[in-house]
Amino acid sequence: DVVMTQSPLSLPVTLGQPASISCRSSQSLVYSDGNTYLNWFHQRPGQSPRRLIYKVSNRDSGVPDRFSGSGSGTNFILKISRVEAEDVGVYYCMQGTQWPYTFGQGTKLEIK
Amino acid sequence: QLQLQESGPGLVKPSETLSLTCTVSGGSISSTSYYWGWIRQPPGKGLEWIGSVYYSGTTYYNPSLKSRVTMSVDTPKNQFSLKLSSVTAADTAVYYCASSYLELRYLDYWGQGTLVTVSS
Numbered sequence: 001d002v003v004m005t006q007s008p009l010s011l012p013v014t015l016g017q018p019a020s021i022s023c024r025s026s027q028s029l030v031y032s033d034g035n036t037y038l039n040w041f042h043q044r045p046g047q048s049p050r051r052l053i054y055k056v057s058n059r060d061s062g063v064p065d066r067f068s069g070s071g072s073g074t075n076f077i078l079k080i081s082r083v084e085a086e087d088v089g090v091y092y093c094m095q096g097t098q099w100p101y102t103f104g105q106g107t108k109l110e111i112k
Numbered sequence: 113q114l115q116l117q118e119s120g121p122g123l124v125k126p127s128e129t130l131s132l133t134c135t136v137s138g139g140s141i142s143s144t145s146y147y148w149g150w151i152r153q154p155p156g157k158g159l160e161w162i163g164s165v166y167y168s169g170t171t172y173y174n175p176s177l178k179s180r181v182t183m184s185v186d187t188p189k190n191q192f193s194l195k196l197s198s199v200t201a202a203d204t205a206v207y208y209c210a211s212s213y214l215e216l217r218y219l220d221y222w223g224q225g226t227l228v229t230v231s232s
Contacts, residue, residue, distance in 0.1 A: 029138050029173065037196070037217050039217075039218070039219070041159075041219075047224075048208055048222040048224055049159065049208075049219075049222055050222070051218070051219060051220060054218060089135075094159075094160060094219070095214075096216075096217025096218065096227070097217075099172065100161055100174040100175060101161050101216075101217055102161070103158055103159040103161070104158070105158045106158050106159075107134065
């Protein structure tokens with residue numbers, strides 16, 4: 001299975017400050033069709049995960065533009081330009097390139 | 113917009129079979145556009161994709177659980193289901209159902225999740 005490794009696992013951030021989460025895969029996530037299937041999800045406390053970004057950098061409908069995704073191959077980053085209170089929770093990366101699709105262990109973002 | 117809701121027993125005895133159903137509203141379970149999946153999350157831990165099923169009955173199981181998993185679609189009821197046999201305490205988790213639009217890999221909409229505890 002493709003192992004997804006996130007860092008940091010805990011991310012205390014001051015409101016209004018930027019935040020960055022790294023996600024690395026044990027194998028390249030470039031699929032045979034040329035696409036890279038790396039998604040980001042956000043899970044607020046007590047809620048189900050919600051997808052934020054798909055295929056590395058495409059924001060889902062309704063996702064604020066302070067969220068951005070980048071990366072290629074085996075290294076990916078989720079950035080929040082200015083953290084707001086509603087951004088707390090756990091962020092997961094997920095690879096959809098090789099079955100079984102796998103998730104990172106999660107990064108918990110909290111407000112300082 | 114699709115809405116998904118899990119249902120089933122919250123307590124299952126060890127060695128028995130866990131059975132969950134996901135009811136879909138706002139769309140048809142027999143749509144050729146969607147894949148229907150199950151993901152679980154042990155308490156305080158990360159996410160694990162159990163598998164997915166297509167309207168035709170084609171299934172995609174995580175190899176780590178394949179020998180114990182059965183998924184199916186019930187078109188008249190607009191539901192899909194998960195059965196996990198020979199459960200142990202390690203199967204205690206919140207179980208989510210989810211949909212993926214056009215391709216298996218996307219997980220666009222999720223249910224609220226249901227906690228299943230395996231205990232005697």
